[in-house]
Amino acid sequence: MDPENRPEQPPLIVRNLHKEYRIPGGSPLRAVDGISFEIQKGECFGLLGPNGAGKSTSMNCITGFYPATAGEIRLLGYDVFREPRKARQSLGVCAQEDTLDSDFTVLDQMIRYGTYFGRRVEVVRPHAESLLERFGLKEKSHDLVESLSGGMRRRLQVARALISDPQVLVLDEPTTGMDPEVRRVLWDIIVECRGRGLAILLSTHYMEEAQRLCDRVAILHRGKILDCAPPQELISRHIGEEMVEEEIRPGVKWRRPSNLEDVYLKLTGKHLESGGGE
Amino acid sequence: MTAWWGVRCVWLRHFDVYRKSIVYGLVTTFIEPLLYLFSFGFGLGSMIGKVNLLGVELTYRQFILAGIVAQTLMFQGFFEAAYGSFIRMYYQRIFQAIAVTPITLSEVLWAEIIWDASKATFSASVVILIGSVMGDFSRWGALAALPLCFAGATLFAALGLLVAAKSKTIEEISYPQYLLVFPMFLFCGVFFPLATLPSYLQWLAWGLPLTSIVSLTRTLTLGTPLQPQVFIVIAAWLAALVPWSRQAMSRRLIK
Numbered sequence: 001m002d003p004e005n006r007p008e009q010p011p012l013i014v015r016n017l018h019k020e021y022r023i024p025g026g027s028p029l030r031a032v033d034g035i036s037f038e039i040q041k042g043e044c045f046g047l048l049g050p051n052g053a054g055k056s057t058s059m060n061c062i063t064g065f066y067p068a069t070a071g072e073i074r075l076l077g078y079d080v081f082r083e084p085r086k087a088r089q090s091l092g093v094c095a096q097e098d099t100l101d102s103d104f105t106v107l108d109q110m111i112r113y114g115t116y117f118g119r120r121v122e123v124v125r126p127h128a129e130s131l132l133e134r135f136g137l138k139e140k141s142h143d144l145v146e147s148l149s150g151g152m153r154r155r156l157q158v159a160r161a162l163i164s165d166p167q168v169l170v171l172d173e174p175t176t177g178m179d180p181e182v183r184r185v186l187w188d189i190i191v192e193c194r195g196r197g198l199a200i201l202l203s204t205h206y207m208e209e210a211q212r213l214c215d216r217v218a219i220l221h222r223g224k225i226l227d228c229a230p231p232q233e234l235i236s237r238h239i240g241e242e243m244v245e246e247e248i249r250p251g252v253k254w255r256r257p258s259n260l261e262d263v264y265l266k267l268t269g270k271h272l273e274s275g276g277g278e
Numbered sequence: 279m280t281a282w283w284g285v286r287c288v289w290l291r292h293f294d295v296y297r298k299s300i301v302y303g304l305v306t307t308f309i310e311p312l313l314y315l316f317s318f319g320f321g322l323g324s325m326i327g328k329v330n331l332l333g334v335e336l337t338y339r340q341f342i343l344a345g346i347v348a349q350t351l352m353f354q355g356f357f358e359a360a361y362g363s364f365i366r367m368y369y370q371r372i373f374q375a376i377a378v379t380p381i382t383l384s385e386v387l388w389a390e391i392i393w394d395a396s397k398a399t400f401s402a403s404v405v406i407l408i409g410s411v412m413g414d415f416s417r418w419g420a421l422a423a424l425p426l427c428f429a430g431a432t433l434f435a436a437l438g439l440l441v442a443a444k445s446k447t448i449e450e451i452s453y454p455q456y457l458l459v460f461p462m463f464l465f466c467g468v469f470f471p472l473a474t475l476p477s478y479l480q481w482l483a484w485g486l487p488l489t490s491i492v493s494l495t496r497t498l499t500l501g502t503p504l505q506p507q508v509f510i511v512i513a514a515w516l517a518a519l520v521p522w523s524r525q526a527m528s529r530r531l532i533k
Contacts, residue, residue, distance in 0.1 A: 021533050022533075057533075060533075063378040064378070065374070065377055065378055065383075065532065066532055066533055067532065084380070084382055085284075085380040085381075085382070086380075088378065088379060088380050089380050091378070093378040095371075095374065095375070095378070097371055097374075098371070099370075099371040099372070099374055099375035100375075101291075101370065101372055101375065102370055103295040103298070103370070104294075104295075112291060112294070113375075113379070115287055115290075116287055116376055116379035116380065116381050117379055117380055118283070118380065164379075
């Protein structure tokens with residue numbers, strides 16, 4: 001049955017995803033170990049974990065860039081590995097690395113990227129202009145990417161991910177390296193996208209970001225999902241108390257609201273920033 | 279949308295970048311073959327008399343012009359693919375950005391090879407045009423040489439893409455450049471007939487792709503006797519390099 005004619009199903013379905021990397025002369029490295037989740041329309045789903053937990057590998061499999069060792073990924077009903085063209089027609093991706101096309105100006109690169117989705121230039125141009133305005137980049141439309149600051153480049157990368165009017169948006173650590181002000185601008189944009197019904201997959205190692213933006217969070221550790229629930233539910237389930245006591249330096253303790261990092265620490269015995277994935 | 283649509287989209291992206299810096303593009307595309315042409319064709323050519331190639335008498339300018347066509351295919355095809363694709367893959371991450379849209383990585387890599395080959399063919403066709411206008415080349419032969427030019431350029435573009443895929447840093451591209459491309463430039467019959475080399479070097483040269491491309495270019499444009507092995511050599515190199523380069527680049531990008 002054509003996916004468009006099927007009964008309503010979640011825009012993104014990940015089932016039992018496994019990913020192993022070939023290591024020359026060694027045994028394969030298991031980066032993702034059987035994760036499963038679904039994301040509904042208008043839902044922001046967070047993958048929370050430190051570097052090496054398997055977030056980016058999962059993202060690369062979900063976009064169809066890396067082949068999965070096992071498991072199934074469906075975007076709008078299409079298998080991302082068997083029907084990548086159809087599956088990715090409704091996908092917007094903001095990769096962790098800067099993948100902006102430095103050979104083009106800000107506007108031209110938005111338009112060019114839109115053509116990769118089969119859109120005509122005259123259709124994509126007004127959309128690109130309105131996105132640049134929304135992201136505060138209109139003044140930079142005719143500048144080369146090289147002249148943009150780090151925060152602007154990141155905003156442009158998210159804006160570019162929206163050029164095809166995606167129904168599923170994959171954001172891999174979109175605010176890493178941003179100053180707090182720019183981070184908040186991007187948070188507002190993500191909230192707006194969620195409000196417009198996009199299914200958003202967000203990977204982050206910032207607990208505040210996950211708590212603010214995500215309807216549900218999966219705690220990822222060594223390629224496995226340890227638990228998955230709304231942030232507050234995870235905190236209640238694993239920490240229980242509203243306030244926790246923390247020793248910030250020898251002999252100095254303070255009480256603060258419990259957060260997702262406490263959950264992560266409880267589940268793995270490691271802090272998010274300590275590279276607990278390895 | 280078909281696979282061809284994806285290849286065309288990415289090819290147009292590369293063409294658009296070339297078009298935006300057309301002055302730089304034209305200078306780098308045409309100056310080099312023209313310098314060789316003036317230096318060797320007119321300069322050295324005026325000091326050297328006739329060259330007898332497989333029983334056909336040629337002026338040295340005719341002889342070198344056909345060699346420059348083939349050499350242009352190699353240099354333009356190899357360098358654009360090796361350095362250009364390394365930059366697009368490693369520094370700009372363009373391959374990765376496009377391969378998460380409806381265009382697949384396979385299409386991105388086809389577009390890369392075809393673009394590099396197109397640019398090299400464009401460049402070589404200017405030398406062919408000059409040869410035809412000056413009356414050194416047979417006009418119909420020159421026209422017939424264009425598909426050969428594209429095949430040859432594809433071969434060297436695939437070689438460049440393979441080198442880019444295998445090089446950890448951009449500096450590493452220098453190794454095959456000095457150990458393979460420059461020796462081909464010097465010993466594959468661009469500047470002198472292969473018969474002047476010791477027989478073992480002739481054998482070695484015939485195993486390299488440029489020799490066959492030079493030979494076939496002279497056959498088509500100057501009417502020298504066809505050496506049938508050229509088809510086997512060109513086809514074998516193409517059949518090996520195109521899939522190998524694509525596989526190597528895919529493996530480099532996809533973990």
